Amino acid sequence: MLSSVLVSILVIIFVILFIFYKRNMLLQVFSLNMKSSANQLQEELEKTADLVIQQLEERIKHLEELLETADTSIVLLDEKIRAANKPLEKKTEDRIDCPIEVISNPSEIKLEEDQKKEVKELGQMAMPINGNQKIGVDNYKELARSNKRNTILSMADQGYSSTEIAKITGISKSEIILLLQLNKK
Numbered sequence: 001m002l003s004s005v006l007v008s009i010l011v012i013i014f015v016i017l018f019i020f021y022k023r024n025m026l027l028q029v030f031s032l033n034m035k036s037s038a039n040q041l042q043e044e045l046e047k048t049a050d051l052v053i054q055q056l057e058e059r060i061k062h063l064e065e066l067l068e069t070a071d072t073s074i075v076l077l078d079e080k081i082r083a084a085n086k087p088l089e090k091k092t093e094d095r096i097d098c099p100i101e102v103i104s105n106p107s108e109i110k111l112e113e114d115q116k117k118e119v120k121e122l123g124q125m126a127m128p129i130n131g132n133q134k135i136g137v138d139n140y141k142e143l144a145r146s147n148k149r150n151t152i153l154s155m156a157d158q159g160y161s162s163t164e165i166a167k168i169t170g171i172s173k174s175e176i177i178l179l180l181q182l183n184k185k
Helices: 002-021 023-096 098-104 106-126 137-157 162-169 173-184
Strands: none
Touching: 002 023, 137 162, 137 173, 162 173
16 A cells, blocks of 8 residues: 555656646647637638628629619609600690780680670779779679680680699689580580
8 A cells, every 4th residue: 555655656746747847848738729729710700701891892882783773773764754844845835835826716816805805894894883883793703704714615725625724723624524515515
């Protein structure tokens, strides 16, 4: 038993002396493992960062392509809107020129003369007959209706649709259609 204790003490002393003499070598071995682990971790982080940067660059390129296609679509839509507005501008310019066409059409001249007569009659009716009398409300309403009727008929003769006439005069579309149908009879 004494021999086993003695052997174990000798082994412990030998290990201590071995560690004491070889400590520099042991430190280098452990530090290399740590350094290599740190280097491996750093390399993996760099690879991951490069991969993320590459993916971000691809997404940025894709977004730039989408922006370019959106810009071209916007330009095309603007051109289409301008092209669609040109006929509308021509129509409004043609309608501005309509009074010249009204003068050239004899039936429309009669309508204008009728409207002028009604305005003169309205002016005469508006003057007091006696000092205290004025135009009657019923006569005024009838005159206004007649004036609107003539306006609607002249606009229909000029080629305006019932919807356009309704928008311009403020009268419902159904009233205008009814008036135009009654005028045809």
